[in-house]
Amino acid sequence: MNAAFERIDLPPEEIPPRWYNVLPDLPRLPDDMIDPQTEQPVTQEYLEQILPSALIAQDRSLERWIEIPPEVKAAYRLWRPTPVFRLNALEEYLGTPARIYAKYEGGSPSGSHKLNSALAQAYYAKRQGIRRLVTDTGAGQWGTALALAGALMGIEVQVFMVKASYQQKPYRRHLMETYGATVLPSPGPTTEFGRRILREEPNHPGSEATAVSEALEVVRADPDSKFSMGAFANHVLLHQTLIGLAARKQLALIGEEADYVVASVGCGSNMGGLALPFVHDKLSGSDVQLIAAEPSACATLTKGEYRYDYPDATGSGPLTRTMTLGHDFVPPPIHSGGLRYHGAAPLIGLLRNDGLLDARAYPQTEVFEAGALIARLTGMLPAPESAHAVRLVIDLARDCAAASKPATILFCWSGHGLLDLAAYGRYNAGDMRDVEDFEADELSRAGLAAMAAV
Amino acid sequence: MNAAFERIDLPPEEIPPRWYNVLPDLPRLPDDMIDPQTEQPVTQEYLEQILPSALIAQDRSLERWIEIPPEVKAAYRLWRPTPVFRLNALEEYLGTPARIYAKYEGGSPSGSHKLNSALAQAYYAKRQGIRRLVTDTGAGQWGTALALAGALMGIEVQVFMVKASYQQKPYRRHLMETYGATVLPSPGPTTEFGRRILREEPNHPGSEATAVSEALEVVRADPDSKFSMGAFANHVLLHQTLIGLAARKQLALIGEEADYVVASVGCGSNMGGLALPFVHDKLSGSDVQLIAAEPSACATLTKGEYRYDYPDATGSGPLTRTMTLGHDFVPPPIHSGGLRYHGAAPLIGLLRNDGLLDARAYPQTEVFEAGALIARLTGMLPAPESAHAVRLVIDLARDCAAASKPATILFCWSGHGLLDLAAYGRYNAGDMRDVEDFEADELSRAGLAAMAAV
Numbered sequence: 001m002n003a004a005f006e007r008i009d010l011p012p013e014e015i016p017p018r019w020y021n022v023l024p025d026l027p028r029l030p031d032d033m034i035d036p037q038t039e040q041p042v043t044q045e046y047l048e049q050i051l052p053s054a055l056i057a058q059d060r061s062l063e064r065w066i067e068i069p070p071e072v073k074a075a076y077r078l079w080r081p082t083p084v085f086r087l088n089a090l091e092e093y094l095g096t097p098a099r100i101y102a103k104y105e106g107g108s109p110s111g112s113h114k115l116n117s118a119l120a121q122a123y124y125a126k127r128q129g130i131r132r133l134v135t136d137t138g139a140g141q142w143g144t145a146l147a148l149a150g151a152l153m154g155i156e157v158q159v160f161m162v163k164a165s166y167q168q169k170p171y172r173r174h175l176m177e178t179y180g181a182t183v184l185p186s187p188g189p190t191t192e193f194g195r196r197i198l199r200e201e202p203n204h205p206g207s208e209a210t211a212v213s214e215a216l217e218v219v220r221a222d223p224d225s226k227f228s229m230g231a232f233a234n235h236v237l238l239h240q241t242l243i244g245l246a247a248r249k250q251l252a253l254i255g256e257e258a259d260y261v262v263a264s265v266g267c268g269s270n271m272g273g274l275a276l277p278f279v280h281d282k283l284s285g286s287d288v289q290l291i292a293a294e295p296s297a298c299a300t301l302t303k304g305e306y307r308y309d310y311p312d313a314t315g316s317g318p319l320t321r322t323m324t325l326g327h328d329f330v331p332p333p334i335h336s337g338g339l340r341y342h343g344a345a346p347l348i349g350l351l352r353n354d355g356l357l358d359a360r361a362y363p364q365t366e367v368f369e370a371g372a373l374i375a376r377l378t379g380m381l382p383a384p385e386s387a388h389a390v391r392l393v394i395d396l397a398r399d400c401a402a403a404s405k406p407a408t409i410l411f412c413w414s415g416h417g418l419l420d421l422a423a424y425g426r427y428n429a430g431d432m433r434d435v436e437d438f439e440a441d442e443l444s445r446a447g448l449a450a451m452a453a454v
Numbered sequence: 455m456n457a458a459f460e461r462i463d464l465p466p467e468e469i470p471p472r473w474y475n476v477l478p479d480l481p482r483l484p485d486d487m488i489d490p491q492t493e494q495p496v497t498q499e500y501l502e503q504i505l506p507s508a509l510i511a512q513d514r515s516l517e518r519w520i521e522i523p524p525e526v527k528a529a530y531r532l533w534r535p536t537p538v539f540r541l542n543a544l545e546e547y548l549g550t551p552a553r554i555y556a557k558y559e560g561g562s563p564s565g566s567h568k569l570n571s572a573l574a575q576a577y578y579a580k581r582q583g584i585r586r587l588v589t590d591t592g593a594g595q596w597g598t599a600l601a602l603a604g605a606l607m608g609i610e611v612q613v614f615m616v617k618a619s620y621q622q623k624p625y626r627r628h629l630m631e632t633y634g635a636t637v638l639p640s641p642g643p644t645t646e647f648g649r650r651i652l653r654e655e656p657n658h659p660g661s662e663a664t665a666v667s668e669a670l671e672v673v674r675a676d677p678d679s680k681f682s683m684g685a686f687a688n689h690v691l692l693h694q695t696l697i698g699l700a701a702r703k704q705l706a707l708i709g710e711e712a713d714y715v716v717a718s719v720g721c722g723s724n725m726g727g728l729a730l731p732f733v734h735d736k737l738s739g740s741d742v743q744l745i746a747a748e749p750s751a752c753a754t755l756t757k758g759e760y761r762y763d764y765p766d767a768t769g770s771g772p773l774t775r776t777m778t779l780g781h782d783f784v785p786p787p788i789h790s791g792g793l794r795y796h797g798a799a800p801l802i803g804l805l806r807n808d809g810l811l812d813a814r815a816y817p818q819t820e821v822f823e824a825g826a827l828i829a830r831l832t833g834m835l836p837a838p839e840s841a842h843a844v845r846l847v848i849d850l851a852r853d854c855a856a857a858s859k860p861a862t863i864l865f866c867w868s869g870h871g872l873l874d875l876a877a878y879g880r881y882n883a884g885d886m887r888d889v890e891d892f893e894a895d896e897l898s899r900a901g902l903a904a905m906a907a908v
Contacts, residue, residue: 003528004606009466074457078833079561107533107561109834111872148833152458174879175872178829375632376605379532380563418565418629418872425628 004089005378008101008250010081015073016245018065019238022276022347025064025283027354030234030346034308034319042318050219050227054124058235066238068120069127075119075152076242079108084250084410089377091397098400099256100393102413103247103274104380112338112383112415113270114145114230117239121228122149122157131224132156136186136211139165139337140172141415142230147181157181158225160214163188163206165337171419186211193217207330208341212312231267232311232345240273247410248277258288260396262411264388265292265301265359266339268348270414275357276347282356290351292359293392295339295367296434298331300324301352301359309343322349334364335423335432336384338415362391363434368427370394371417383415384423458543459832462555462704464535469527470699472519473692476730476801479518479737481808484688484800488762488773496772504673504681508578512689520692522574523581529573529606530696533562538704538864543831545851552854553710554847556867557701557728558834566792566837566869567724568599568684571693575682576603576611585678586610590640590665593619593791594626595869596684601635612679614640614668617660619791625873640665647671661784662795666766685721686765686799694727701864702731712742714850716865718842719746719755719813720793722802724868729811730801736810744805745850746813747842749793749821750888752785754778755806755813763797776803788818789877789886790838816845817888822881824848825871837869838877 023029032041047056058066068076087100105113125133133155137143143159150157159181166173166185176183184190186206187197191214197204204210219227229236244261251258261278263271275290282288292301300323309324311317324343331340344352351357364384371387373394374380382390389411400407417424426432477483486495501510512520522530541554559567579587587609591597597613604611613635620627620639627637640660641648645668651658658664673681683690698715705712715732717725729744736742746755754777763778765771778797785794798806805811818838825841827848828834836844843865854861871878880886 003525005532007466007531012461012463071457077461078459109870151830152833170879171872171875174875174882175835177882178826178835178878179833180830372632376634379602379606379633381629381632416563418625419875421625421628421873424632425624428628428631 006086006088008084008086008254010246010250012077012081014249015076015081016242016249017073018067020241020245020277021061021064021066021238022279023234024062025280026350027283030350031321036310036315036319050216052121052125052128052130052226054128055121055233055235058238059233069123072120072123076116081246082107084247085378087374087378090374093373093377094394094397094401096397096401097404097406098397099406099408100397101251101256101408101410103243103410104413105243105270106380106383106386106413106416110141110145110148111419112141112145113240113243113273113412114142115148116242116273117230117236117269118145118149119152120239122146122153122155125226125228126153126155130155130226132158133228134158134160134215134218134225135228135230136160136208136215137230138162138208138340139169140176141338143176143181143183144172145230146228147176147179150181151179158218159183160186160211162186162208162211163204186214188214191217209312209314213314213316216316231269234347236269237272237276237345237347240269241276243270243273243412244275244277247274251408251410256408258410259407260409261288261290262389262392262396262409263292264339264385264414265294265344265348266385267341267343268345270412272345272347274410274412279351279356290357291392292348292357293388294359294361295334295336295388296361296363297334298325298340298342299361300342300344301348301357302361304344306349306353311343320346322346323352335420336364336367336388338383338385339388360392360395362388365427365432365434367391368424368432372424372427380413381417381424382413383417384420386412386414389413460540460542462538462540462708464700464704466531466535468703469530469535470696471527472521474695474699474731475515475518475520475692476733477688478516479734480804481737484804485775490764490769490773504670506575506579506582506584506680508582509575509687509689512692513687523577526574526577530570535700536561538701539832541828541832544828547827547831548848548851548855550851550855551858551860552851553860553862554851555705555710555862555864557697557864558867559697559724560834560837560840560867560870564595564599564602565873566595566599567694567697567727567866568596569602570696570727571684571690571723572599572603573606574693576600576607576609579680579682580607580609584609584680586612587682588612588614588669588672588679589682589684590614590662590669591684592616592662592794593623594630595792597630597635597637598626599684600682601630601633604635605633611635612672613637614665616640616662616665617642617658640668642668645671663766663768667768667770670770685723688801690723691726691730691799691801694723695730697724697727697866698729698731701728705862705864710862712864713861714863715742715744716843716846716850716863717746718793718839718868719748719798719802720839721795721797722799724866726799726801728864728866733805733810744811745846746802746811747846748813748815749788749790749842750815750817751788752779752794752796753815754796754798755802755811756815758798760803760807765797774800776800777806789874790818790821790842792837792839793842814846814849816842819881819886819888821845822878822886826878826881834867835871835878836867837871838874840866840868843867
């Protein structure tokens with residue numbers, strides 16, 4: 001009965017007081033976003049219609065360090081500092097000389113790292129006197145984080161939730177509503193866009209694309225409302241750098257330095273959060289390797305292209321240069337709703353294109369196998385999204401074993417899987433399929449129907 | 455935007471190294487348990503057939519302090535030390551001069567305080583060379599904790615789960631199975647008792663009573679298997695004293711002492727865990743008041759009697775003197791499955807009978823109102839069981855406001871409500887009923903059908 005793990009706590013007074021902005025340290029900046037109407041770089045006016053001013057400034061700031069407002073720091077104390085766990089039982093199971101460390105973000109009351117940015121966004125919006133934040137959500141992770149943040153910061157939250165999830169997976173909706181948010185199924189009758197879709201197809205199941213379009217319509221028509229994003233934008237990744245800054249300190253407390261830095265990627269908010277603070281080290285000559293784990297069903301970083309594309313499926317958002325599978329790509333149904341997005345955050349796309357970030361893709365049965373294994377070895381159930389990172393860590397640790405090479409692996413355990421138990425049940429029963437098993441024609445319709453509904 | 459809360463952390467090195475055993479400090483001991491066969495006090499032999507030896511010794515120990523084994527202490531680090539939160543936003547909302555502190559146990563990977571005892575029980579069983587622990591579970595909170603503990607300590611776990619829950623609420627079953635436990639619906643065909651019930655009534659939905667009976671049958675037939683309890687026994691409350699010992703230290707860190715100590719009570723494990731360390735203070739002349747919150751649908755402490763009764767509905771277990779509603783009382787369906795038990799733990803019954811513990815009962819609509827309120831004010835969703843304590847705290851704080859009397863209220867936030875979102879959804883939709891609305895004849899059958907299934 002050796003201890004299954006070892007816990008490395010950060011003293012509360014050591015919580016990073018500032019977010020790290022990678023922009024001034026990069027060899028080159030992400031390319032400008034283009035307004036599809038004017039075909040010119042987006043203007044300040046264009047952005048201010050959509051976003052709180054402080055966030056626009058953060059998106060473009062060239063200051064390396066950005067102070068976390070005291071109100072946001074105070075709110076982070078709800079669950080931070082978050083622990084780093086050394087996973088001795090996993091190392092032993094794999095027979096690896098690698099030392100495996102998990103930065104655990106699943107202890108947040110919304111269940112994932114998403115709350116790090118939600119609290120900041122709600123704070124800045126409230127400070128600007130904005131009445132309401134409007135957002136889109138698929139299965140509900142981001143919507144839940146923003147609803148919670150709205151409740152704590154005292155600002156209204158309206159969430160357009162993919163209709164298939166709204167109807168079939170109501171638990172996160174109940175949670176958002178308990179926090180006081182208004183949750184609307186998308187497409188729905190409250191927007192012109194929603195009404196048009198419903199006229200054409202009354203049973204349209206909705207998608208992230210319809211939800212974003214409805215949210216933007218509301219925001220553009222109401223000067224007191226602004227849009228809120230759970231990933232993609234630079235400011236979201238900035239807020240998440242708390243993860244990597246703290247994890248690096250925690251490793252330093254025990255005299256460790258990471259050789260591998262691993263996270264799952266849908267769009268890139270937890271990858272950015274963990275890895276961006278290490279980009280500086282890497283550019284200063286460190287050998288640290290940054291590696292993303294993604295689903296083979298939506299392999300943006302391993303199969304996508306680096307080019308200008310729309311962030312939304314309807315092509316209404318600003319053209320953005322990043323790694324993309326194409327804005328009309330409809331990811332097939334997998335159980336990691338949080339990773340089903342066609343494009344990477346521009347910063348993640350740039351790092352990938354410029355050779356600073358490696359990536360590997362996995363089918364979901366392998367991911368759930370890793371998730372169930374680590375649950376038994378540690379007692380903590382990972383979200384399927386986070387289990388992608390676990391899957392990759394297992395590969396790395398086995399490589400270390402084969403090469404008899406000790407190495408320090410750090411990964412982001414971004415969320416818990418307590419609202420994904422139906423999927424684990426399916427895996428346990430042997431009923432789970434890899435997307436590779438699906439027929440191509442089954443995908444076209446099922447993919448849309450299941451967007452974020454699985 | 456004042457901070458909604460203030461967090462008081464216990465430094466990890468201050469985690470209590472010993473459990474507190476209240477027995478030597480009580481004015482009198484609980485009465486002996488009686489073997490219904492012999493009508494004599496239960497023998498060591500009777501107990502050893504059922505329980506690991508170390509736990510039998512703890513049940514009867516008169517040592518005030520019992521050392522926590524290093525292996526158990528190491529496992530507690532998975533989520534301990536747990537925070538105490540001062541709930542400023544709740545105080546402000548209530549306009550009370552009371553200071554309200556929550557000891558938050560919902561951060562455990564099984565979701566509640568139950569893991570404190572599960573890890574200890576799995577450890578002692580493993581050390582004794584026992585191959586397997588067998589237990590009963592209703593909706594699954596206890597079964598989940600024991601399954602997790604079994605995975606970490608390396609001992610098999612078999613769980614008899616009330617059939618209605620097994621079929622209709624499979625999420626915790628999936629979690630137990632992911633941890634590697636064997637979960638069987640009760641009644642089921644693997645035991646003589648189960649087969650007999652199924653012959654009489656093939657669609658019997660099961661109850662805690664059938665699950666306990668099947669578990670005991672397995673244990674009595676297999677010397678390598680022992681029974682494990684999630685509440686009731688003295689040793690379970692002993693393991694939970696970690697909660698109160700730590701909370702008292704945390705209050706002391708900020709110069710506070712509790713005037714009121716509050717917890718929900720089903721059988722009494724989190725109440726005992728929080729309150730027993732304060733019994734010593736109370737008996738030494740402190741004015742601290744201990745108050746239990748229970749459901750009016752199963753009002754053991756406010757409507758029960760202190761007398762000998764069976765702990766199980768079939769009347770096979772040892773006769774035990776405690777507060778009871780009668781072993782044939784079938785609690786009507788409410789959403790707090792963890793509080794639907796006819797009797798209190800003997801220690802809790804004794805405290806109640808002897809005037810050391812006060813109690814109040816609440817209908818579930820009031821409980822969910824309190825739960826939703828505190829979720830909005832703090833960002834954390836309480837389990838319905840824990841929301842009973844919140845409901846009582848609100849009463850106390852309002853009394854303090856009415857009397858302009860400052861007071862320090864400490865309560866146990868025993869678990870999170872993420873697997874109870876269907877019930878919150880029902881509350882949000884206005885579809886929740888108090889048990890008082892049920893017709894008497896609706897209860898007799900529905901009560902059994904829904905035992906622990908709600």
